[in-house]
Amino acid sequence: METANFNDIFKSSILEKTSNFSIVDSLVGLLVAFLIGLFIYYVYKKTFSGVIYSHTFNISLIIMSMATALIIIGISSNVLLSLGMVGALSIVRFRTPIKDPMDIVYLFWAIVSGILCGAGFIPLVIIGSILIGTVLILFGNRIKVENPYLLVVRYDETSIENLLEHVISEQVKKHSIKSKSVMPGNDFEVTYEIRVKDNDMSFINNISNLAGVKSAIMLSYDGNFTA
Known part of the structure; x- marks a missing residue:
């Protein structure tokens, strides 16, 4: 053992x-x-x-x-x-x-x-x-990333929608409507996804100066959007 x-x-x-x-x-x-x-x-x-x-x-x-x-x-x-x-x-x-x-x-x-x-x-x-x-x-370094932006426009007259669409299409490279809603007080709010031309942000001043537009805000985002 x-x-x-x-x-x-x-x-x-x-x-x-x-x-x-x-x-x-x-x-x-x-x-x-x-x-x-x-x-x-x-x-x-x-x-x-x-x-x-x-x-x-x-x-x-x-x-x-x-x-x-x-x-x-x-x-x-x-x-x-x-x-x-x-x-x-x-x-x-x-x-x-x-x-x-x-x-x-x-x-x-x-x-x-x-x-x-x-x-x-x-x-x-x-x-x-x-x-x-x-x-x-x-x-x-050769890849240029086009950062998308959200353009949020608040206005009080539906008659300026065509004019607003025309101004945006003339001054940005690409755009598409992400959402549209009716706010309290019969105000309207529309959100566009846009891609600007050569980082030119001056068009937002032209939109703000349109008759009937109360505010125009542009935000940078990563492509994820929830209405």
Whole structure:
């Protein structure tokens, strides 16, 4: 009959699993993930063409690439740990809305780079990131985004509707009616989605000066509208 001694009791499966753990490979993977994250950070800042630049989102791209690499390094040598990690991540819910499709591209780029760094595909992630970054830099600044606006006009006579439509069609690039409503006091309110010509906003003064127009307000929006 075999008896368990102190060494058998003290022996842990965790120590056995760490015997296959390479500190050098892990540090190299995390360092490359950090450098790739810095490259993504630079490309995002260089090619950003939105309205409000988010520095915290850009920093999160670096952290995301490193954190993803850390996860892949941890689960690459243990199947049970990988299954547990998948189950743990499946309950995570992200509440921050991502409205710009290009932000999703950068998030996916950071995650893929972290996976490749953690898996040890260092040459692949370097070559791929250089190519992706080059494409974004070459074409990103050439894309001109036409920011839509909402033009809200309040008037008190239905007879000026045709004149209002004529003025808007003559002085903006595109327009379409989003909503029309009757306000208290027999006032009318109409909302247009418009795209201006060369950022020319002077036409709103012409609309305000029309007889019967009480107010004309122009707002920038992201394309989502609820009447």
